[in-house]
Amino acid sequence: MPGRSGSSSGSAGFISFSGVESALSSLKNFQSCINSGMDIASSVAFDLVETQTEVSSEYSMDKAMVEFAIMDRELNHYVKAVQYAINHVKEERPEKIPDLKLLVEKKFLALQNKNSDADFQNNEKFVQFKQQLRDLKKQYGLQADREADATEGVDEDMIVTQSQTNFICPITQLEMKKPVKNKVCGHTYEEEAIVRMIESKHRRKKKACSLHLPITPVAVLLLFSRRHEKLNLGPPMCCPKIGCSHTDVRMSDLIQDEALRRAIESHNKKKNRHSE
Numbered sequence: 001m002p003g004r005s006g007s008s009s010g011s012a013g014f015i016s017f018s019g020v021e022s023a024l025s026s027l028k029n030f031q032s033c034i035n036s037g038m039d040i041a042s043s044v045a046f047d048l049v050e051t052q053t054e055v056s057s058e059y060s061m062d063k064a065m066v067e068f069a070i071m072d073r074e075l076n077h078y079v080k081a082v083q084y085a086i087n088h089v090k091e092e093r094p095e096k097i098p099d100l101k102l103l104v105e106k107k108f109l110a111l112q113n114k115n116s117d118a119d120f121q122n123n124e125k126f127v128q129f130k131q132q133l134r135d136l137k138k139q140y141g142l143q144a145d146r147e148a149d150a151t152e153g154v155d156e157d158m159i160v161t162q163s164q165t166n167f168i169c170p171i172t173q174l175e176m177k178k179p180v181k182n183k184v185c186g187h188t189y190e191e192e193a194i195v196r197m198i199e200s201k202h203r204r205k206k207k208a209c210s211l212h213l214p215i216t217p218v219a220v221l222l223l224f225s226r227r228h229e230k231l232n233l234g235p236p237m238c239c240p241k242i243g244c245s246h247t248d249v250r251m252s253d254l255i256q257d258e259a260l261r262r263a264i265e266s267h268n269k270k271k272n273r274h275s276e
Contacts, residue, residue, distance in 0.1 A: 017086050017090075020100075027078070031075065034071055037064075038065060038125045038126070038129065041064040041065050042061070042065070042128075042258070043258075045065075045129070046132070046262055049133065050136075050140070065129050066120070066126075069123045073115065073119055074112070081103075081105075081108035081111060084104075084107045088103060132260075135257075139260075139266075139267075140266075167267070169193055170187065170189060170241045171189055171194060171240045172190050174190070176188065177261075177264075178190065178191040178192070178256075178261065179257040179261055180255060181256075181257040182249060183253045184248075184249075184253050185241070185244050185245075187239055188260055194254065195254075197240065198237055201237045
């Protein structure tokens with residue numbers, strides 16, 4: 001039960017949080033609005049790099065992404081504060097209804113006081129944006145000053161050749177059209193190719209399970225315990241990039257590499273113009 005009934009005067013009586021929890025659920029839906037805003041800001045930032053358009057700091061997409069990340073952090077803190085207040089009352093079951101608003105405000109301020117710039121590293125969309133923006137700038141030769149100094153004197157044809165090498169999928173050995181990046185090791189693949197490899201590996205594992213384990217109560221216990229790891233179910237799915245030590249590639253590790261996709265398209269457009 002979410003609360004309790006009390007017979008003494010001034011008691012809280014039956015405390016129902018259904019209305020609060022319903023409002024909290026609606027508030028969580030606002031997360032999708034923040035995510036959409038971050039996607040739009042990312043897309044505009046990539047467009048600006050492609051067209052090499054300079055904008056004032058006031059309209060910087062980097063600034064917009066920081067503001068979205070701050071909104072996301074505050075929303076998460078507020079949701080946590082409300083959930084804390086609800087759980088506190090449910091567990092304590094006080095005789096009198098506490099000031100829920102005060103409870104929420106105190107917890108929210110406590111969480112906000114712990115804020116730091118390092119928090120943005122926990123925002124996956126923000127981290128992806130910074131990484132892909134940096135990669136796209138490199139593809140267009142817009143490196144930061146310290147990066148430009150490091151490449152001074154390097155043959156331009158060599159840089160172009162290296163960039164084109166990054167366009168090749170390690171699985172198909174063809175130029176990628178829909179590249180995805182592995183968040184763990186940083187390597188990129190053609191989306192269809194890597195998904196097909198992962199799915200094929202999963203099918204082989206299931207087949208191995210059915211061959212090695214007849215459907216018995218003991219088999220079920222084995223399958224859902226650590227002992228099934230000792231069975232010959234084949235090696236884990238390794239990163240197909242030669243030399244990579246990552247041995248557990250998962251579908252959840254893959255993210256769209258928008259920066260690389262744009263760089264490949266831009267490269268092909270320039271190549272077509274030169275051939276005309």
